[in-house]
Amino acid sequence: MRHLLSTRDLDRDAAIGILDVAEDMADVATREVKKLPTLRGKTVVNLFFEDSTRTRISFEAAAKRLSADVITFSAKGSSVSKGESLKDTAQTLAAMGADAVVIRHSASGAPHTLASSGWIDAGILNAGDGTHEHPTQALLDAFTMRKRLHGTASRGKDLDGLRVTIVGDILHSRVARSNVWLLDTLGAEVTLVAPPTLLPVDTNQWPAGIGYDLDTAIADDPDVIMMLRIQAERMNAAFFPNAREYSRTWGLDAERLVRLRPDTMVMHPGPMIRGLEISAAAADSPRSLVRDQVASGVSVRMAALYLLLSGDREVN
Amino acid sequence: MTARTVLQQADIARALTRIAHEILESNRGSDDLVILGIPTRGVTLARRLGATIARIEDGEAPPVGALDVTMYRDDLAKHPTRTPSPTSVPVSIDGATVVLVDDVLFSGRTIRAALDALSDLGRPKAVRLAVLVDRGHREFPIRADFVGKNLPSSARERINVRLAEVDGDDAVTIDGGEPEHGERDEHEGEKH
Amino acid sequence: MSRERFFIEGATLVDGSSADILISDGTLTVGADAKTGSQDATSIDASGLIALPGLVDLHTHLREPGYEQSETVLSGTRAAAAGGYTTVFAMANTSPVADTAGVVEQELSLGLAAGYATVQPIGAVTMGLAGERLAELGAMAASRARVRVFSDDGMCVFDPLLMRRALEYVKAFDGVIAQHAQEPRLTAGAQMNEGALSGTLGLAGWPAVAEESIIARDVLLAEHVGSRLHVCHVSTAGSVDIIRWAKARGIDVTAEVTPHHLLLTEELVAGYDARFKVNPPLRREEDVQALRSALADGTIDIVATDHAPHPIEAKDCEWDAAANGMVGLESALSVVHKAVVETGLLGWSDVARVMAQAPARIGRVERGRPVASGFRADVVLYDPNKTDVFDVDRLAGKGVNSPYLGRELPGRVLWTFHGGTATVRDGNPIAKDEAASLAKESEQHG
Numbered sequence: 001m002r003h004l005l006s007t008r009d010l011d012r013d014a015a016i017g018i019l020d021v022a023e024d025m026a027d028v029a030t031r032e033v034k035k036l037p038t039l040r041g042k043t044v045v046n047l048f049f050e051d052s053t054r055t056r057i058s059f060e061a062a063a064k065r066l067s068a069d070v071i072t073f074s075a076k077g078s079s080v081s082k083g084e085s086l087k088d089t090a091q092t093l094a095a096m097g098a099d100a101v102v103i104r105h106s107a108s109g110a111p112h113t114l115a116s117s118g119w120i121d122a123g124i125l126n127a128g129d130g131t132h133e134h135p136t137q138a139l140l141d142a143f144t145m146r147k148r149l150h151g152t153a154s155r156g157k158d159l160d161g162l163r164v165t166i167v168g169d170i171l172h173s174r175v176a177r178s179n180v181w182l183l184d185t186l187g188a189e190v191t192l193v194a195p196p197t198l199l200p201v202d203t204n205q206w207p208a209g210i211g212y213d214l215d216t217a218i219a220d221d222p223d224v225i226m227m228l229r230i231q232a233e234r235m236n237a238a239f240f241p242n243a244r245e246y247s248r249t250w251g252l253d254a255e256r257l258v259r260l261r262p263d264t265m266v267m268h269p270g271p272m273i274r275g276l277e278i279s280a281a282a283a284d285s286p287r288s289l290v291r292d293q294v295a296s297g298v299s300v301r302m303a304a305l306y307l308l309l310s311g312d313r314e315v316n
Numbered sequence: 317m318t319a320r321t322v323l324q325q326a327d328i329a330r331a332l333t334r335i336a337h338e339i340l341e342s343n344r345g346s347d348d349l350v351i352l353g354i355p356t357r358g359v360t361l362a363r364r365l366g367a368t369i370a371r372i373e374d375g376e377a378p379p380v381g382a383l384d385v386t387m388y389r390d391d392l393a394k395h396p397t398r399t400p401s402p403t404s405v406p407v408s409i410d411g412a413t414v415v416l417v418d419d420v421l422f423s424g425r426t427i428r429a430a431l432d433a434l435s436d437l438g439r440p441k442a443v444r445l446a447v448l449v450d451r452g453h454r455e456f457p458i459r460a461d462f463v464g465k466n467l468p469s470s471a472r473e474r475i476n477v478r479l480a481e482v483d484g485d486d487a488v489t490i491d492g493g494e495p496e497h498g499e500r501d502e503h504e505g506e507k508h
Numbered sequence: 509m510s511r512e513r514f515f516i517e518g519a520t521l522v523d524g525s526s527a528d529i530l531i532s533d534g535t536l537t538v539g540a541d542a543k544t545g546s547q548d549a550t551s552i553d554a555s556g557l558i559a560l561p562g563l564v565d566l567h568t569h570l571r572e573p574g575y576e577q578s579e580t581v582l583s584g585t586r587a588a589a590a591g592g593y594t595t596v597f598a599m600a601n602t603s604p605v606a607d608t609a610g611v612v613e614q615e616l617s618l619g620l621a622a623g624y625a626t627v628q629p630i631g632a633v634t635m636g637l638a639g640e641r642l643a644e645l646g647a648m649a650a651s652r653a654r655v656r657v658f659s660d661d662g663m664c665v666f667d668p669l670l671m672r673r674a675l676e677y678v679k680a681f682d683g684v685i686a687q688h689a690q691e692p693r694l695t696a697g698a699q700m701n702e703g704a705l706s707g708t709l710g711l712a713g714w715p716a717v718a719e720e721s722i723i724a725r726d727v728l729l730a731e732h733v734g735s736r737l738h739v740c741h742v743s744t745a746g747s748v749d750i751i752r753w754a755k756a757r758g759i760d761v762t763a764e765v766t767p768h769h770l771l772l773t774e775e776l777v778a779g780y781d782a783r784f785k786v787n788p789p790l791r792r793e794e795d796v797q798a799l800r801s802a803l804a805d806g807t808i809d810i811v812a813t814d815h816a817p818h819p820i821e822a823k824d825c826e827w828d829a830a831a832n833g834m835v836g837l838e839s840a841l842s843v844v845h846k847a848v849v850e851t852g853l854l855g856w857s858d859v860a861r862v863m864a865q866a867p868a869r870i871g872r873v874e875r876g877r878p879v880a881s882g883f884r885a886d887v888v889l890y891d892p893n894k895t896d897v898f899d900v901d902r903l904a905g906k907g908v909n910s911p912y913l914g915r916e917l918p919g920r921v922l923w924t925f926h927g928g929t930a931t932v933r934d935g936n937p938i939a940k941d942e943a944a945s946l947a948k949e950s951e952q953h954g
Contacts, residue, residue, distance in 0.1 A: 003706075009505060022402070024387075024400045024401075027403060036387040036388070036436075037432065039392075087821075087825060088823060089565060105826065107828035108699075108709060108780075108828070109709065110826040110828075112779070112780045113780050113782075115824070116779065116781075117824075129710070131710035131712075132710030132784075133710065188841060200704075200706070200708075201703065202702075203704070204704055205708070206704075206708075231390075250677075306387070307394065307397055310397045310398070
């Protein structure tokens, strides 16, 4: 795997391949010695143009468990102008001999630009770009679902027929996009539920059903319900009237929680705003896989880094 | 190009039975014995050895597991990406006598990686090595304790181990010396 | 020293006939009489070449004054000549903005000095393009630059009252308001055409309705006050419908389309290559087809380049941070050839109309006249027969932000004559010193 930019580029075999390697990585996490020597001597740069402590430490843990050297570069707030900094930074990292760059950027497509620019030869791993994609998040979500379904017999399996409902700000969510493509590739059926203002204007080509009503979606008895974070600034831009109305209409509250099957998986990519899109009761219920998602994150990112940095490197 | 068969099903069975006896003899029984195969065919051989030991001892089979060494290799970038296999070690190896099992012993790099992998799992009392075929050409100071058959071979030749559980039948064959075949094989990446 | 004269032998005129052309003292002689005066003239074998009127671009960004790192009047008019243009209308979004007589006269002088093409300045509609107060429209109209086209291009004249007043005010001197139709609130932060692809790529959408709603409003305003309106860079099928409706109603509206909106579609954005970032954005295939038909049936009057040079660093970055715009002067004729001539929608006489005659008429300049005896010698000789990969050597301005690099395009401009001066010879623009001295000379000759 030369780069990991998007789940749209992954076919079924490649996706299952990553998840299977992640299973092995998850096994390592249960040992007393949690470190592998695999990437000894490799340099992984965490290039974060946008704050995200959770994602950054997850990648950091992943790289360190594989014995890579990790350099964290937080470009946010640096005085360099936006456009220049990506190119200049990339060339700096190339000169330092980075083998892989994990990039988080507020501009959709920035990892793509980095991978195709010729500025740097390293493997590029998209850790979230604008409102485009967040492939490792979708992979860890799929990993978590598969683990819950198949346990230790997960290897080689897909998510055939699993019914997943994703609720919230689809329009601005890179997590939703990556999940839609990946879940479809793995055979799951995806339904998106959101206020019409928070759905892209044309989702005809998306392999997902669309709904506006959360109660209908819950009555349809999904296997997984994934709540997305709702950002406060969306309210000011008039995507919906106010937090109370959003929460009442599209929030997973205690009352809606009890209408779910006991084994329905409740997921959230974090960070959660309890009381807005998800109630504390839902977040902490036995149905909730939120903590499993975090644990899966490290395994999946280890797998991605391993696959990115091993094998014959194609020469551009 | 034709492959020459050097071990047939009966030869393999006899070799494993002998190795099982040798293991029991050197360990003075099956106590504290853990048998770990190196994927893929090493695991199959380990299972057969476990079963054979149980038959000889007329009792429980010793714990048998799999030890994947992919993540411990030192040649990541020199081969196409390898997909790791699961490691499963059913019991603690602390204080145990671990017998590593592989199909072919060649450069020794796989075993070097296996020793590293093992040390991350615990601290065995002793580690032994059993292989079905030793073909020479060692690059590390490693030798096998139990060998099914010594097969001195040219580095260009390719040794194929076929086992019924994986390949449909039991046989060890040698393909002759064409360089494009000698460099790499479909096994776990080590030159066999 | 007398000026170089040219005898062009056997050129194909836009009506398909073949004729000899003599260029002498800045004037054309076409037909049998051409041969008579051809002694001592530089002879050009034009068999297989099409003689078009020198092209007129109603929408060029020359960037000077203020953004000379992107383009200068000199480099921009050299690019124009390379593309077969002899007249360019220079947009007002310079720094300082062309909102006073002083700036437009400076622009005019720079063009005269450079000598590659006539520069006709466009005046800003509002002071500083801020959309708040009218610029000195009358003073610019009365200046040496004789400004007749006013535009805030880059910005929409959004305030409906201000737009109404501007439309009314320029009636006094037969001016026209060239509107950049973009509803600003609907396009805040917009990065590409809004549709299925923008949703997938996670880029903020620029909806067609943001263009169409402004055009609808403006044609109704133009009708109400009886003024002349020109719509810049029409990019959607819906806009075409509105303009068609307005023309049928007798509203005095004209419209332009850019070469890139006639050829390229939004799918090119998928690789996040900022060369394809432009405003208005590349649209869907349906839009491209509608724009081509509209150009063929006269709903859209002209092709204008919206030539928008940028320095390399403005494009060599992530999509969001990249500047909007493409260079277009050098490639326009080839792109029009590919998009609407090769597809059978337009003949060469139509090309002459939409790229020379009509833009001159809208801009009220005495240019874009036919290749016929007695007219000013603004002529381009175009070889339609060869198809090449368009490469950076074809670019003659400062900007290299062409979306066509690496693409096959038909045709090639071999000679451009600007008032009788060859600004492009055998496919290459003349040196800048030569252009300047020839310009001075032709001025002295009157």
